[in-house]
Amino acid sequence: MNDSSHSNMVKPEDTPELRQLYADFASEHLSPLWTQIEDLVPFVPSPKAVPHVWKWDRLYPLAERSGDLVPVGRGGERRAIGLANPGLGGKAFISPTLWAAIQYLGPHETAPEHRHSQNAFRFVVEGEGVWTVVNGDPVRMSRGDLLLTPGWHFHGHHNSTDKAMAWIDGLDLPFCYQTDVGFFEFGSDRVTDYATPRFSRGERLWSHPGLRPLSELKDTVSSPVGAYRWEHTDRALTEQLLLEDEGQPATVAQGHAAVRYINPTTGGDVMPTIRAEFHRMRQGTVTAPRREVGSSVFQVFEGSGSVFLDGNENKLGKGDLFVVPSWIPWSLQAETQLDLFRFSDAPVMERLHFDRTLVEERRR
Amino acid sequence: MNDSSHSNMVKPEDTPELRQLYADFASEHLSPLWTQIEDLVPFVPSPKAVPHVWKWDRLYPLAERSGDLVPVGRGGERRAIGLANPGLGGKAFISPTLWAAIQYLGPHETAPEHRHSQNAFRFVVEGEGVWTVVNGDPVRMSRGDLLLTPGWHFHGHHNSTDKAMAWIDGLDLPFCYQTDVGFFEFGSDRVTDYATPRFSRGERLWSHPGLRPLSELKDTVSSPVGAYRWEHTDRALTEQLLLEDEGQPATVAQGHAAVRYINPTTGGDVMPTIRAEFHRMRQGTVTAPRREVGSSVFQVFEGSGSVFLDGNENKLGKGDLFVVPSWIPWSLQAETQLDLFRFSDAPVMERLHFDRTLVEERRR
Amino acid sequence: MNDSSHSNMVKPEDTPELRQLYADFASEHLSPLWTQIEDLVPFVPSPKAVPHVWKWDRLYPLAERSGDLVPVGRGGERRAIGLANPGLGGKAFISPTLWAAIQYLGPHETAPEHRHSQNAFRFVVEGEGVWTVVNGDPVRMSRGDLLLTPGWHFHGHHNSTDKAMAWIDGLDLPFCYQTDVGFFEFGSDRVTDYATPRFSRGERLWSHPGLRPLSELKDTVSSPVGAYRWEHTDRALTEQLLLEDEGQPATVAQGHAAVRYINPTTGGDVMPTIRAEFHRMRQGTVTAPRREVGSSVFQVFEGSGSVFLDGNENKLGKGDLFVVPSWIPWSLQAETQLDLFRFSDAPVMERLHFDRTLVEERRR
């Protein structure tokens, strides 16, 4: 027998003795495998999380209203509104491992400093004027930038302008919550440095391609760079498409340029639990449907198109976010040139050797 | 401000507008951080799982009764009774990452072959007569042995004797369940080889200290050894204590010998998510209280003593099992010479850089 | 006894029997340790190679004269003049592991393509107009650039201008020669691509700080970048000194900025046997005398100063090269701001765990 079902299983007879046995199990804090194996050990990953799309033009006004009604400060720590996967019972978890939130900071507000085991980043889909201060280093946040606050780095934010700003936070918070690994500590109630330099010290030390400061030869668990600027990302993607035009290998698939953000001390992912990538698809490009173990979150940075999630088409515009739970088939279609930021828990899957990918035959 | 409490937090005023905002959040599948930060981002790990001890002399009779009432075969797959942490709502999870069960196989019974992404092992506290067949290689199970069935290895068990046998299964099943990584496949309804050799082929190829077959030079994700025999474990621990007697460094602490089971191709843990160790404490030895990120399960192999879990003493005898959830202080006290098997999710914590340990000053 | 000398050694008596024994050794291709141990196993590394300085204004005219008298083409392959360590018996080895040469290419000349196991690079102290074509990818060579041709990459050079150009070649050729590891193969008699793009394809794909093409996720033994441009090196060093001015940690020592060229896929050295670095010292800076296992070659890129080699001062000007054999103490003194390129065999020493460094107390 080798069919994919537990249906014709060998079952115990329902007798008073069996019921008594089950009652005795319960009183001894025991629970049999044979009654729950279908749920616990599925044939393929069967996430409770569901695919879902959040529209930026619905999120942003709610963030604005929070700006009016909810103070930001010590205790609540952040005016961050988490995207709650409809399949996960209302908890602000976009997937079982990932957190995604829109964070909003009004004119001249400060989000106080703290640190935690959870790895975090911010990605900016629009706006500017906020500096995030990471271990004392002020880091400008502008459209298209990826900013890191790896685990146990102090960080706070301040808005130095007269205009509010919102961005996306990504964390491994649900993973940390489920596995009980998180520590948290308050830092300064204000940020420790209100300077607004164009480039952070981390960037000035590290953002030189192929070069490493001789004063920093020890590899670090997370990237020391801190800020990945849009100008570099955009140029890298532009060059990939130009190289493709010249007939050179450069893109991941025809019409599909992509980069991974890396820790320059290792060439690996920026943080131990979170992968971050940026994708650019030429107008009209369609990706082959894929299934991957682990979950991903995408945000449209520019352009419009569709994502097919488990067979259902969802229209996408600037700022829209969607989640792809584990093993759910997905593909993208670019109506215009389509730029997307992506983050995922892939480093967890790869480090623990649970990663698998299935690329389906492309539809014709 | 730097005190360890969220109590004097900045809070929004409870107004109709705020309530409407929260309602609008809910309808858009959003959830604010500021109302749940205490739960989601605790100051130290705050596991839902609780410390708990299961007594072998309560477990074993229940397993025996299952042997009478519950058939073993395709569908239910295993006559395994999971230890359900009282803090985890009745699911058969001993911790958020680990599964521990007592499995029982009657005379001449067979548990059919299957494979799954979940990493598994068996540890034998008493008995003999069962062979587990792992990817076609029959592996004898005897008292004191650790037997591996790493992820995606086919495995089934058969009892070749007239007496029942029970043992402990350990898996990363809860971790896999929470993170949606598991695949499962049926194999043969019987085991593929009913031979009962004293040593498995994997042992004959690999269990020679400091030697590696030249035909097997590629490192493997999990240990290729398959069976770790009691005679080796016992001798290693005996030698450590003798070396200690001779004034040589060998034990982890005075009176406390310990070994880790390893993958000989890398020197690292036997499987990507599970660490396995064996500890021997001289009579009268007390360990310094420790807190560790991640959860552990211990089983007493021989001897008697106590475990202090979060300050509470629990008496231990042969076969008793207990779980230490993340960051719960624990220490052991040996009334007689005390032998314990231990497994944990430490490789997960270390590979993702969440590991932390706090050893408290020893009480005097 | 623990003094550092073999002088009062136990010696055999010089008898006819001993002489016969030694003769019998020789006829059986044997050789005793006890007569040569002082040479073979010194107390500290005792290189045959000596420290030496080559003056650019002596090298360059000789390279020019070679341009008139020696054709470049298949067979001789390169118009390269090796720096021959005076201690190494006339072989063109600057150290037992490293090769350094000045290579000269006249107007519109081509050095044909070939490939070899030896790892190579070029560094340009002055001039422009040559493109090196590496595995078909044309790479511009300009002042301050480091250009790689890792082992077994096809490469040829062509001068696309009306002016000659010279530069420095660095290789692990002596190491490969001593250990018999080298393979060599001819390629095209011309270069395969005479295009003269500003940036090579490798740079366009890889020279974006903190970003990795998703099409190139496999780590490579040598850096895929190919060209490290002066503008990046200069900016990295400038920023380090500015950060030092701001009181931030950034330099290796006060007044001493430095970068290592790295393979972005790993964060490690650019090639398995060769380390490359660039150092900038503020006017007046003096480095602490150091001894290091392994040999290094420096070239002054700009400025003037001195190097103290085994206690002897040597004046340095633009283009001058010097070698530091293993364990010879060296220190640098900057008369003006002093910019130096450095390469060494440090990766060999580190990968085989022979690396040691001794930094002497700074003279006051």
Added chain:
Amino acid sequence: MNDSSHSNMVKPEDTPELRQLYADFASEHLSPLWTQIEDLVPFVPSPKAVPHVWKWDRLYPLAERSGDLVPVGRGGERRAIGLANPGLGGKAFISPTLWAAIQYLGPHETAPEHRHSQNAFRFVVEGEGVWTVVNGDPVRMSRGDLLLTPGWHFHGHHNSTDKAMAWIDGLDLPFCYQTDVGFFEFGSDRVTDYATPRFSRGERLWSHPGLRPLSELKDTVSSPVGAYRWEHTDRALTEQLLLEDEGQPATVAQGHAAVRYINPTTGGDVMPTIRAEFHRMRQGTVTAPRREVGSSVFQVFEGSGSVFLDGNENKLGKGDLFVVPSWIPWSLQAETQLDLFRFSDAPVMERLHFDRTLVEERRR
């Protein structure tokens, strides 16, 4: 053009000006590539070392005579007679990277303690009665054992019996000599511990298959085991051949069992520069001719057969040694069951990515 010859090379015209140029090169310590490229950059490795066989029945009597004529003690340090490759000009180097010597210790003699950067081992083809004391740990030396003294470990030897003993020393001494990496230090003039335990402390701590002491979790550059006993090697080889008989994959080729000695903390080679293996061939087995980058030394442990070195057959008996220089084709033929110990510089080649192997079609 792509033929494998430098013959039709472009050559400069032999003129007075060229001769003057060459003279000027010499006076400036320069040396052109184009006149020596054939020697420096060969098409395939062209070792100066030659294949050679040393007969044990010629070596041993010479060692005995040394025992009579040459004292052992501080200064000469060891009564070791190096095998001098006939192609390497009389230096006691068996290859450019490796040293092999027969060492002889008379009844109750002591070879004093010292340490050096060079990695060393001893292999015992016959005899017993000597203990080597490594960092204070006495290690019994018996037939078939491999004993390590990794770089910078203090070591001395003493013969506790009334009979002389001889064995083989292997080191990376020539490599260290060529690359100037060696340090040396005297230790005690006697050995620090004259105890004669059956098992060293290192073995008692480490020689348990698949187990690692919890007190020793840090990986070490070289193996902590120290002694690899014949009984384990023999059993591993025996099992491989039995598994082959059962139709199971276990041997490297039909009739050819082999193991590599490994560092249990990493699964890798025992020392950073030296690989050690043991091979057993069934009677009649012939290996496919191979070429490998790097050099190897073999010693026949038991049995008789032939080695074909660069096409020439050499008869082999117990104790005979032979060297295979880089890229020289070799194959073995077993007249009886043939047991061989092998060591090589393969870790150097692999860590620096110069390794290549060419297995020729087996002759029919």
